Amino acid sequence: MRLSTKGRYAVTAMLDLALNGTQGPVTLADISENQGISLSYLEQLFAALRSKGLVRGVRGPGGGYYLGRDSDEISIADIICAVDEWVEYTRCKRGSQTAHEGQRCLTHSLWDDLSEQIFDFLTDISLHDLVKRGEIREAARLEKKAAAAQVVGLKDQAA
Amino acid sequence: MRLSTKGRYAVTAMLDLALNGTQGPVTLADISENQGISLSYLEQLFAALRSKGLVRGVRGPGGGYYLGRDSDEISIADIICAVDEWVEYTRCKRGSQTAHEGQRCLTHSLWDDLSEQIFDFLTDISLHDLVKRGEIREAARLEKKAAAAQVVGLKDQAA
DNA sequence: GCAGTACCCTACAAAAACAGTCAAGTTTTT
DNA sequence: AAAAACTTGACTGTTTTTGTAGGGTACTGC
Numbered sequence: 001m002r003l004s005t006k007g008r009y010a011v012t013a014m015l016d017l018a019l020n021g022t023q024g025p026v027t028l029a030d031i032s033e034n035q036g037i038s039l040s041y042l043e044q045l046f047a048a049l050r051s052k053g054l055v056r057g058v059r060g061p062g063g064g065y066y067l068g069r070d071s072d073e074i075s076i077a078d079i080i081c082a083v084d085e086w087v088e089y090t091r092c093k094r095g096s097q098t099a100h101e102g103q104r105c106l107t108h109s110l111w112d113d114l115s116e117q118i119f120d121f122l123t124d125i126s127l128h129d130l131v132k133r134g135e136i137r138e139a140a141r142l143e144k145k146a147a148a149a150q151v152v153g154l155k156d157q158a159a
Numbered sequence: 160m161r162l163s164t165k166g167r168y169a170v171t172a173m174l175d176l177a178l179n180g181t182q183g184p185v186t187l188a189d190i191s192e193n194q195g196i197s198l199s200y201l202e203q204l205f206a207a208l209r210s211k212g213l214v215r216g217v218r219g220p221g222g223g224y225y226l227g228r229d230s231d232e233i234s235i236a237d238i239i240c241a242v243d244e245w246v247e248y249t250r251c252k253r254g255s256q257t258a259h260e261g262q263r264c265l266t267h268s269l270w271d272d273l274s275e276q277i278f279d280f281l282t283d284i285s286l287h288d289l290v291k292r293g294e295i296r297e298a299a300r301l302e303k304k305a306a307a308a309q310v311v312g313l314k315d316q317a318a
Numbered sequence: 319g320c321a322g323t324a325c326c327c328t329a330c331a332a333a334a335a336c337a338g339t340c341a342a343g344t345t346t347t348t
Numbered sequence: 349a350a351a352a353a354c355t356t357g358a359c360t361g362t363t364t365t366t367g368t369a370g371g372g373t374a375c376t377g378c
Contacts, residue, residue: 001162002162002163002164003160003161003162003163003277004161004162004163004334004335005161005335005336006334006335006336008270008274011270011273012266012267012269012270015266015269015270016266019265019266027354027355027356028355028356029354029355034263034266035263035266036263037336038336038337038338039337039338040336040337040338040339041335041336041337043356043357043358044335044336044337044357044358046356046357047356047357047358050356050357057355057356057357058344058355058356059342059343059344059345059354059355059356059357060343060344060345060346060353060354060355060356061344061345061346061353061354061355062345062346062354062355063344063345063354063355063356064355064356065356076273103175103178103179103193103194104193104194104195106178106293107171107174107175107178107193107194108171109293110171110174110289110290110292110293111167111170111171111174113289113292113293113296114170114235114284114289117280118162118277118280118281121276121277121280122277125273130269130272130273131269133269133272134265134268134269134272137272163365163366164366164367165365165366165367168367184323186322186323186324187323187324188323196367197367197368197369198368198369199367199368199369199370200366200367200368202324202325202326203367205324205325206325206326209324209325216323216324216325217323217324217376218322218323218324218325218374218375218376219321219322219323219324219375219376219377219378220321220322220323220376220377220378221322221323221376221377221378222322222323222324222375222376222377223323223324224324
């Protein structure tokens with residue numbers, strides 16, 4: 001498992017798509033402006049996402065990108081794996097059993113366990129989950145704001 | 160949160176220290192051989208770990224490194240943060256409320272949520288936990304092996 | 319004093335991240 | 349039907365990060 005800015009860019013871009021793609025395709029130019037990512041870099045990321053079937057491109061005017069499948073069928077791990085290449089971690093060979101090799105193999109397998117746990121964690125979270133969670137939090141925020149406004153005797157003017 | 164090979168190197172090196180540091184300090188040369196990391200790079204990593212108090216160096220012949228505190232007081236997140244610089248993620252300003260800025264801010268906060276969850280996850284796992292888990296798994300493996308040997312009527316000769 | 323070790327520094331090679339430019343394909347408009 | 353407008357898709361170049369190499373000095377046990 002690997003977690004870089006590249007993966008972050010890909011996830012936030014996909015979030016953008018999930019949020020704005022309900023009414024027609026979203027252009028990379030829009031995402032570029034929204035997210036502050038260069039257009040050319042987005043193109044590279046979406047090439048990888050497209051090859052994994054996570055997005056679907058539509059050419060011509062009015063074109064852009066759709067999600068490749070429903071947002072609850074796309075996990076965060078899917079997205080990160082698509083752009084981050086996931087070099088299958090170098091396994092130690094069975095044969096070489098020197099003290100050093102054994103030690104290395106042990107620490108490697110301990111790390112692999114950890115890595116797999118993070119991966120499972122991200123596999124269980126879908127794009128839809130993230131969006132939903134954001135909506136819930138936003139609703140809570142607004143409610144809290146309204147409540148606070150009521151407490152101080154205002155109507156809807158709170159910062 | 161950020162998860163790179165640098166962080167992995169640091170964690171495996173610290174695991175090495177936790178496993179072998181019970182009887183005297185461990186030299187970087189040993190870790191270099193064990194883990195297959197260059198001495199030069201290890202020095203850089205350990206400089207960062209030392210500045211955060213995660214390891215303690217002992218000079219002179221017979222010297223090396225100890226863990227800075229008990230292995231159950233050192234979390235994986237501690238180690239990764241020490242070497243990976245953790246650039247505090249660029250927050251969006253409150254003032255600018257254009258449509259684009261708003262959109263960016265929303266996706267950023269969604270990512271931040273996720274990132275924080277991973278961070279919490281790694282904060283809850285200590286070096287000691289990882290080592291212990293490895294021991295348990297190793298014990299289970301040996302037991303299984305012994306059981307399998309018994310089934311096929313052997314004593315302790317199974318591969 | 320000598321040898322082994324941490325500790326500090328600069329330079330450097332390779333790879334990955336990131337950005338600029340252009341060609342190719344689609345659809346709308348004339 | 350042809351041109352124009354738009355957007356993907358691929359290629360090339362620049363900057364940043366990784367990781368290595370090799371020097372040196374300070375400290376410490378023998």
